[in-house]
Amino acid sequence: MRDARKEYGHVRALQGASLTLHRGEILALVGDNGAGKSTLLKSLCGAVRLDSGLIEIDGQPVDLSSIETAKDLGIEAVYQDLSLAPDLTVADNVFLGREIVYQGIRGRLGMLDRPTMATESNEALQALGINLKSVSISVERLSGGQRQAVAIARAVRWATVAILLDEPTAALGTRQTRIVLDTIRNAAARGLGVLIISHDMPRMLELADRIIVLRHGRDVAQYRAGETSINQIVGAMLGETVQA
């Protein structure tokens, strides 16, 4: 993504932000409240349209005009909440909007092939090391961490290029956060680019390969996780030490 700009009325949420996300890499996006992190992520998953800027996948310019287009291109997003329908089962959620129907006449009537959906959901969860007793229980019966893990597993199941996560652990306790972070690591290990927004600096230093700092809608600094410190990052977030 290069030189992304977005204004909401008079608010300049993004004023020339650029970043590159590689496959198999975990990139943490940090910044103060209102820095434009969520706006940037939404523009990458088709939820908001940039006023100007260029987004490329593998060097090809793409037009992410809607969530559906982004999905078709292999980009999936996970939100802090509201990603799953709590009353539906895990399997139905994993396949929500992309249900498998039977072949032939039953399929044309829209009849769901639940056995196949259950098997494939199970595989998707197992692949990320998530063990649920059953994929036919409703999501509201899962813990917060399990829910977020399911949401990520769904994203990974469908993504071919990247998954984008906006504060996926903000509402979670320590143990539940670990579940989610492990799931994210497994997702990157499968060759997806992972972009994660978080205010949890210590964890991001531990999890991410690279960290990018956004301030006033611009990318102001970039670090390799092993070569930086929390102080340095916070400094860049607040604009105390501006460096390339």
Place this chain on the structure above:
Amino acid sequence: MTVNESTIADETDEDEAPAQSRWAPWRANTALWVFLIDIVVILIFGALSPDHVFFNSQNLTNIALDSAAITLLAAGVAVLLGAGELDISIGANIILSSVIGGKVMFAAAGGSEENFGVFTDLPKGIALGVVTTLVCGALFGLVNGLIVTKMKVNSFITTLGTLGIGTGAALVITGGGNVQGIPFEFQEGYGINTWAGIPIPFIVSLVLIAIIWWLVNKTKFGIHGLAIGSSREAARRAGIKIERNVLVLFVMVGFVAGIAAVLDLARFTSTNVGGHETDALAAIAGAVIGGTALFGGKASITGAFFGSLLAVILLTGLVILGFPPYFQSITIGVVLIIAVFVRARSWALRNQT
């Protein structure tokens, strides 16, 4: 990663602990409970009624015929509630559709004021009248759906509005009365006809309820509706066409009201403009008593069937025992509140652990 897996396994145990008993799925099945309550109430009325007349086949046939419309309406409303929408205009829809359909049937069959009960073109008239009634019902639902999805008016307000408009329009058309003189042949052939002792309208309702059950539980369309009711945002992000789904649901409920309107004409050989004030209450109450979530996400069709059946059983039983029929709506109100209270409490208990 091994550590990670065991962590998750722990959590699973913790979360599912309250539901581990083999009976848990049954205990949580509201439809089953309501079915059992139906049975108990039937047994009580049977025992209390003089000479056990409540059990006689004529009475059971009556209950079946009386419940044909309301069980179907409750099933339709349950699906709509499952998607987080409400329709309180179904009674008005029935009135308006039966009035328009009845007029068309009378005219197309060649009926006249002078020669009462004589029709020159019976089959065509009945067919045209039935089709008109059903189309009117579906159109009424379409209007509701369009107002809700395009004009973004809340569905309670929308259908409160069309409730008034529909009832008023029907009374304007008839000049305040009923459309009468529907062919007796239609009554004999459908309205009071039976098959193997079971009223045909009740069979029609059962078939349609089965189709609705299948739609909700087995199809993409059904799961999308529940997803919308469960979390509109999650559904939107999953790329579900929310407006289209909601619109189709309103049309479906409208069509179901059309079926009830046809039944009115066939049963009474006239419209019944005064008889539908409590239809919406009874249908919504039946659905909610049967386990459908008032704010979406869950729809139990079997529950709606047994829940709305309860209302009919109560009415019939109370009347046989010599109570005035008004007691029915009192009992339904009480049962509705108790049912919702009990469910909320069992939820709270479950979430405590």
